[in-house]
Amino acid sequence: MRIGDKMSPIQMLCGITAMNFNELFESAYSQNLHNEPRKFVEFYDHNRILIEGQNLSSSNFIYDRVTRLTSDYAHSLIYNESHIKAKPEIEKALRLFEEHPDYQGQDLLEIKYYETLIFDRVVVNYYAKNYKEAIEDLTMLSNKFPDDEKFMNWLKAAKSYKLIKFEKVFYITLAGTLIADVFLEDLHPVLDTALSVVLAASLLTIGAIEFIKWQRKKST
Numbered sequence: 342m343r344i345g346d347k348m349s350p351i352q353m354l355c356g357i358t359a360m361n362f363n364e365l366f367e368s369a370y371s372q373n374l375h376n377e378p379r380k381f382v383e384f385y386d387h388n389r390i391l392i393e394g395q396n397l398s399s400s401n402f403i404y405d406r407v408t409r410l411t412s413d414y415a416h417s418l419i420y421n422e423s424h425i426k427a428k429p430e431i432e433k434a435l436r437l438f439e440e441h442p443d444y445q446g447q448d449l450l451e452i453k454y455y456e457t458l459i460f461d462r463v464v465v466n467y468y469a470k471n472y473k474e475a476i477e478d479l480t481m482l483s484n485k486f487p488d489d490e491k492f493m494n495w496l497k498a499a500k501s502y503k504l505i506k507f508e509k510v511f512y513i514t515l516a517g518t519l520i521a522d523v524f525l526e527d528l529h530p531v532l533d534t535a536l537s538v539v540l541a542a543s544l545l546t547i548g549a550i551e552f553i554k555w556q557r558k559k560s561t
């Protein structure tokens with residue numbers, strides 16, 4: 342940059358000018374960077390050493406600011422669909438809330454930031470096909486906020502995808518059984534009977550799964 346050139350707001354926040362942590366925080370939020378996810382991610386990445394190098398035990402004031410920056414960073418990554426990068430940042434932000442001196446013994450789901458981070462973790466696990474983890478968080482959110490249809494709909498979707506995965510196993514079993522039954526017919530009576538039992542069980546299971554899926558879709 343040549344002398345006399347003007348710096349953009351994002352350049353000013355990315356370490357080109359000397360700032361202490363509090364000045365950095367105030368400048369970021371006075372410009373509403375948290376409402377522009379791509380810019381906020383750029384800002385945080387460039388100032389990571391300063392932000393993460395804060396002594397959290399020095400004051401709750403600093404702890405609060407680091408927590409907000411980390412939370413907004415994690416949420417911005419989700420908004421940008423950077424799910425792999427977001428996962429450890431979400432966990433980091435959640436730990437900051439869980440270990441915050443002011444929130445000990447408090448229901449953290451009462452804090453909107455924490456609720457948002459839990460749902461962000463749902464999104465990460467859902468798209469990574471970690472349905473068990475997603476279902477656990479969605480069940481917790483649905484129990485806490487029973488009137489929020491978003492959580493209930495995501496919960497149904499997660500359970501349905503888990504069923505679909507389960508159903509695929511039985512379709513494969515069914516196909517394998519049909520092929521084996523054709524080639525082994527009249528050659529191994531005992532094995533043929535066993536294959537017929539597996540075939541019937543697979544058909545019944547698939548039918549039951551399809552019924553459950555239909556019921557969930559109907560109630561959505």
